[in-house]
Amino acid sequence: MAARSKIPLEYYLAISRAVAGELDFQNVLNKIAEAVQSKLLLYDHLDVAIVSPGDSSMHVAFETGVETHWGKTRDTQPNDLSPVRHVLNGKVSHILTGDAWEDDRFHFEGASDAPIYEANLHSRMHVPLYVHGEVLGTLNVSSHRKNAYTDEDLAITQNIADLISPYVYALNMSEQARVSALAEGAARGREQSLRVGALRLTEAMEAERQRLGMELHDQTLAELSAVYHQVTRLSEQPKPKPGELGQIADSIAHSISELRGIIENAKPGVLELFGLTQAIEAQLERATIGIERAVKVSVTDATDDLLDGGPDPIRTAVFRIVQEAVTNAIKHSRCSWITVKLTSTAQHIRIVVANDGDEPAEGWRRSSGGVDNIRIRAALISSHVEFSRNANGIGSQTDLTIPLSALTRSPESDDPSTTRLHKFAQLERQMP
Numbered sequence: 001m002a003a004r005s006k007i008p009l010e011y012y013l014a015i016s017r018a019v020a021g022e023l024d025f026q027n028v029l030n031k032i033a034e035a036v037q038s039k040l041l042l043y044d045h046l047d048v049a050i051v052s053p054g055d056s057s058m059h060v061a062f063e064t065g066v067e068t069h070w071g072k073t074r075d076t077q078p079n080d081l082s083p084v085r086h087v088l089n090g091k092v093s094h095i096l097t098g099d100a101w102e103d104d105r106f107h108f109e110g111a112s113d114a115p116i117y118e119a120n121l122h123s124r125m126h127v128p129l130y131v132h133g134e135v136l137g138t139l140n141v142s143s144h145r146k147n148a149y150t151d152e153d154l155a156i157t158q159n160i161a162d163l164i165s166p167y168v169y170a171l172n173m174s175e176q177a178r179v180s181a182l183a184e185g186a187a188r189g190r191e192q193s194l195r196v197g198a199l200r201l202t203e204a205m206e207a208e209r210q211r212l213g214m215e216l217h218d219q220t221l222a223e224l225s226a227v228y229h230q231v232t233r234l235s236e237q238p239k240p241k242p243g244e245l246g247q248i249a250d251s252i253a254h255s256i257s258e259l260r261g262i263i264e265n266a267k268p269g270v271l272e273l274f275g276l277t278q279a280i281e282a283q284l285e286r287a288t289i290g291i292e293r294a295v296k297v298s299v300t301d302a303t304d305d306l307l308d309g310g311p312d313p314i315r316t317a318v319f320r321i322v323q324e325a326v327t328n329a330i331k332h333s334r335c336s337w338i339t340v341k342l343t344s345t346a347q348h349i350r351i352v353v354a355n356d357g358d359e360p361a362e363g364w365r366r367s368s369g370g371v372d373n374i375r376i377r378a379a380l381i382s383s384h385v386e387f388s389r390n391a392n393g394i395g396s397q398t399d400l401t402i403p404l405s406a407l408t409r410s411p412e413s414d415d416p417s418t419t420r421l422h423k424f425a426q427l428e429r430q431m432p
């Protein structure tokens, strides 16, 4: 790349301008990455590792470009297992390597170095993000090419790190509360996570309400108006023409079936009447009706209907999570089968929704749509969810783990998260 002295200030200011006003950490990083790529450095992978404010021996990574295990897990990881541990721990001022595959600094007992090979990262630069003289994290830039970076590039990377450190620090204060809450279930953090989750879910529900209103307006109301006009016209004629009454009956039957579909989607009635497994079976059937390709579906429940004995909000959340995972498989993956498996151990219930379709596109876990709602619903029931590609490279799966303790917690308890959960259940029930 160009020598440091020749980089106009304007290029660095482009970074500040790009991130101004952005509050979502991932969006900020994406904007920084775009500005860096277009003006300052070429790279194939860029990530930021942030030291946990509550525990400086741990960190969490956010990445752009190629997606790797580092960014997939939003749980905090020990600094000592990071290939850049010495920068994170403040022992060295930077690392610059021409080939990370061969560089012993990245490979040691227990090192989280698999992504280096999997994502084909050879040249790498790692510089610290400093705030108040402390290492807040590292900025990591990698290329598929060997010996791609010079000392000049390293200096540019450090300049970028210095520029973004205060912004990252400020965002980290709020983001970290949410992330560590999800990962560790710490009571205070969990409250914060639930607050953010509550807000997002309320927004999602409001959007859903609007969607329903629009569907009722555009579909059912439009059809009923057409029927009304047909009937009015008929009433003015002495005798209906053959087939006219039949047409009206067909239109009404169509409206009824549309309306039924809208109601079914809004409220999982089967869930309340027949339990989770049947509701999931019904959902799988509904989801596959009317699509062109054949999709085999199956539900196996080896938990002895454990979830049906637990609190309603948990069952409803699980149903909604499975519903979104199934909808996504149908909508995005071109799969030929979908399986839903419920199993249990002495500590957990596990629900895995898998399909054999296309691999999801890069960055799908960062979606702020249904995938994020799944994550929020899981957090609200104190559960853990992982989205992964299947091991054989075909299709993907959504893997939800619910601690059994969540099923026995009393709904009337004073635990704020439980009370909040019940408020959600009420809200969900009130949906049209």
Ligand SMILES: Nc1ncnc2c1ncn2[C@@H]1O[C@H](COP(=O)(O)OP(=O)(O)OP(=O)(O)O)[C@@H](O)[C@H]1O
Binding pocket: 325, 328, 329, 330, 331, 332, 333, 355, 357, 358, 359, 360, 361, 364, 365, 367, 368, 369, 370, 371, 372, 396
């Ligand atoms: N099972 C899947 N197979 C392949 N790709 C998937 C799958 N699930 C999700 N994706 C990808 O992840 C993206 C994000 O999914 P998400 O559910 O968040 O949003 P959406 O389905 O596009 O919209 P929404 O759920 O808000 O209606 C999808 O657009 C799709 O590209």
Ligand SMILES: [Mg+2]
Binding pocket: 324, 327, 328, 369, 370, 371
């Ligand atoms: Mg979706």
